[in-house]
Amino acid sequence: MLASCAYALVFLVVGRRYPSALHFRYWIASSAMYAVILVGFGCLPRPAGATIDALMYGALAVTDVLIVMGVRVFEGEKAFRPWMVALVAATMALKAGSVVLATSGWAVSPFAALVVDAIILSLAIGITGLVIYRGHDTPMRRIAGAAMMAYVPGYALALVGEWAMPGERWLARAPLMLDQLLLAVMNLGLLAMCGERAQQALRDAARLDPLTQLLNRAGLRVQEKTLVRPGTGVVAFDIDHFKAVNDRHGHAVGDEVLVELAHAARRLAAVQGGLVVRLGGDEFAAVMPGSGIEGARLFATQLTDAVMASGERAELPVWTVSLGIALVAADDVALAPALGRADALLYSAKRGGRNRMAAWTARGVEAPDMRAVPYPGAVPVDLVAASR
Structure with missing residues (x-):
């Protein structure tokens, strides 16, 4: 008692x-x-x-x-x-x-x-x-x-x-x-x-990233072991000229753009059992176990369509993204190499004019296959193939 x-x-x-x-x-x-x-x-x-x-x-x-x-x-x-x-x-x-x-x-x-x-x-x-x-x-x-x-x-x-x-x-x-x-x-x-x-x-x-509620780098490390296997698609992407969005429309609008991108990416990656990480600033990565190059391409294409649709809303400015697509290789023991390849391809896409994606063909050590994203008003640019 x-x-x-x-x-x-x-x-x-x-x-x-x-x-x-x-x-x-x-x-x-x-x-x-x-x-x-x-x-x-x-x-x-x-x-x-x-x-x-x-x-x-x-x-x-x-x-x-x-x-x-x-x-x-x-x-x-x-x-x-x-x-x-x-x-x-x-x-x-x-x-x-x-x-x-x-x-x-x-x-x-x-x-x-x-x-x-x-x-x-x-x-x-x-x-x-x-x-x-x-x-x-x-x-x-x-x-x-x-x-x-x-x-x-x-x-x-x-x-x-x-x-x-x-x-x-x-x-x-x-x-x-x-x-x-x-x-x-x-x-x-x-x-x-x-x-x-x-x-x-x-x-x-x-x-977790407090703004977007996506995993951050620390969260990705916790789940990394379950994601590292050959054929896992890795898509690195960020917002083109994000500083200009902040300078022209204010940081509050910039935050809205980040949240909009995060929500769209998380929803599309979840369809393939993947997850999305905010690496920092306006830089993101999607990791989709076993998706293969076609699954990763599908995610990238759907994401660009979602971004295009969000840019048509009156409360948000028109904005675009650039993407780099890579795969986890058979000899990779961590995500870092695939993330590095995807990031390099992302910057290749930016050098080619932004507002587009660059994808690795995943057939051994080959030149990356660059594809322009069909945005309204975008000027297609043939990107120069870079070595791995």
Whole structure:
């Protein structure tokens, strides 16, 4: 009881610092309610009658359900689910039924009554613990769920002790001793979920570009091992004369252009299972595992079409991009060589007049195949083939 009150106080203090964190309210209610129920079990005669016992055991199930509701709110989901009512109702019905049988002349042994109680308690805490454990794959959530499910073996151990050594209460007290440990693990796991999310937010902030929400170089390094394989398409691209866009229309408009390009590129790369990275400034790269040269060309063509369409919107200035397309080679052990080749081709496209793409043919060490992008008003230029 004292431990539950202490955890309710901890949740209350932490929750007051974060008024919008509604999950703390569910956990406060669960801990406080559990403490009150324990007082009731200590003060009321046993059995107290079908109605009172059913309400007490139903209230115990509610404390477990409140934990799940708090976790669901923490994950941004709706707190209530219909199965929660069914679980509480089943718990109450089972307990009321067992008390009615025991008080209506049926020969129900004390051990059988203990078995029924263990089943009822295991049903509520086992199901809610499993729901928490099988949710989002985060270590602290799994620890909290596992702690709840660990109550079930404690109840089984108490039954074994009661059956094998009747009258020897030390083994039957196993659930009480486990409660002291598991209650701490469960509640500290719930608290640690908040810190775990804060750490993840910091990691994401370090790996994401704040303006476009694309991966940055650090984020790309984290995923690099899954991307480096022969045939992965790498497209380097940037905005032509981006400084002039900023100087003429202002940095706010320049930011809008960057965001527009990022959104279009991410959407098109996702179709091929790829990702887009902001390398810095107005420089971007798309990496598409297994796309081959044709898949990379398709992305580049679709991106230029999207840029053309965005330039027709009145709120944005007309702007263009240049692109360089390369592939990860069989002997590449990192993305850097392919990025370097794509970047070199990007600058070849710029030297050829901008507003166009330059692609590597990926047939060994050959000259790059330069293709002009068909923009309205663009002047096609035959780019000079460069060595690898």
